[in-house]
Amino acid sequence: MNSALITGANRSIGLETAKQLSEKGFLVYLGSRDLAKGEETVQELLKKGFQNIKAIEIDVTQPHSISAARNIIEKEQGRLDILINNAGILGVNPQTASDTSIEHIREVFDTNFFGVISVTQAFLELLKKSDSPRISNITSGLGSLTLHSDSTWKYYGIKGAAYGPSKSALNAYTIVLAYELKDLPFKVNAIDPGYTATDFNHHSGHGSVESAASFIIKHTLTDENAPTGQFFSNDIEDETKISPW
Known part of the structure; x- marks a missing residue:
């Protein structure tokens, strides 16, 4: 059985x-910083008929947590x-360039950037x-320098x-990693699930979690001829079009 x-x-x-990967027959490791919360979530899923989902403790900012998850x-x-690599935080708001503290910026980067690198390398x-x-x-359209300049x-x-x-x-890291692995059967892509209504944004987004997850899976479960090192966004009308960096 393939695992994720x-x-x-x-x-x-x-x-x-x-949930959607489980329905497609994958063994899914549901990563959570708090193992108790993860296990509680899995128990609820099992009651609803989902199978092959296991909670695993992983805090992407803690090397020992990542190592333990890898060993399991x-x-x-x-x-x-x-x-x-889905874990991410928004950080404090507002985030003005003139007075947002280095500590607050570093906290966001520790999860959203350095955490991804740590997990990937492990x-x-x-x-x-x-x-x-x-x-x-998992990225965001807000990471596009081209769009931010338009x-x-x-x-x-x-x-x-x-x-x-x-x-x-x-x-940027995604591009470098994809290039490094281009001669192996890897596909490495940045995927923006779109502006989705979640706790992350106080449910201000217009998209559903179902659509967001489906989009992620579409650009993850790809064949050998699929692109690598690209940026796909669910906020672009033509979802087959590559997003601007």
């Missing part, structure tokens, strides 16, 4: 992605087929044991010194 690890998966888009998956599966050897390894870095963009007025830049950095 989703970080930050005990609620919202991550949780829905876990290696012992139980011997490999990992899919890594979805699981890379397990992913290399898969026939079709996939790494999906005054006609519908989200042009949403600027921040921490969250958006952390996703811009994540996008």
